[in-house]
Amino acid sequence: MVIIKEINTESTIQIRHEVMWPNKPRDFVRLENDDRGKHFGLFKNNRLVSVISLFETENVVQFRKFATLVEFQGKGYGSQLLRHIINYCQKKEYSKIWCNARENKTSFYQKFGFKLTEKSFMKSGIEYIIMEKSLDVITNWIVCENK
Ligand SMILES: CC(C)(COP(=O)(O)OP(=O)(O)OC[C@H]1O[C@@H](n2cnc3c(N)ncnc32)[C@H](O)[C@@H]1OP(=O)(O)O)[C@@H](O)C(=O)NCCC(=O)NCCS
Numbered sequence: 001m002v003i004i005k006e007i008n009t010e011s012t013i014q015i016r017h018e019v020m021w022p023n024k025p026r027d028f029v030r031l032e033n034d035d036r037g038k039h040f041g042l043f044k045n046n047r048l049v050s051v052i053s054l055f056e057t058e059n060v061v062q063f064r065k066f067a068t069l070v071e072f073q074g075k076g077y078g079s080q081l082l083r084h085i086i087n088y089c090q091k092k093e094y095s096k097i098w099c100n101a102r103e104n105k106t107s108f109y110q111k112f113g114f115k116l117t118e119k120s121f122m123k124s125g126i127e128y129i130i131m132e133k134s135l136d137v138i139t140n141w142i143v144c145e146n147k
Pocket residue numbers: 019020050065066067068069072073074075076077078079080100101102105107108
């Protein structure tokens with residue numbers, strides 16, 4: 001059984017550390033604004049296997065530290081979690097959702113309607129490209145439909 005729900009910071013950090021930077025100290029995956037973020041987790045049979053964190057600024061949301069346990073990757077759990085948070089952001093009527101995408105993950109995000117921007121950077125030896133998805137179209141469509 002799969003359940004997606006909000007989780008606390010410590011739970012998300014455990015998965016982030018294990019998946020993203022296992023060779024760095026655990027605090028390496030902590031974000032200074034983690035306590036102001038909204039963290040979501042996907043549970044498969046009560047086991048937390050995928051996490052993602054949302055940070056809102058002025059009606060725009062950045063998602064960060066998206067990670068699925070290695071042995072659970074490629075089974076669709078990350079896609080379910082990403083779809084969940086896109087729906088969540090649409091319901092909240094945020095105007096845009098964006099992320100710093102690892103270069104090797106850009107085609108994955110494109111499947112969800114994220115577009116590449118011209119902004120990119122290197123950090124800790126990894127190339128990142130900023131990707132974004134406007135949520136306005138859907139919000140406007142719902143408004144029109146309800147008129
Ligand atoms: C990015 C990440 C969170 C995706 O999580 P995931 O649970 O593996 O995601 P999914 O299983 O839904 O999708 C992964 C791939 O499997 C494919 N897939 C989805 N369901 C599938 C299924 N049932 N069977 C086979 N493949 C499937 C997807 O199409 C996707 O393919 P792609 O990478 O070629 O686009 C995961 O790869 C991860 O933790 N990576 C390391 C950390 C990282 O890079 N984070 C992102 C930083 S931008």
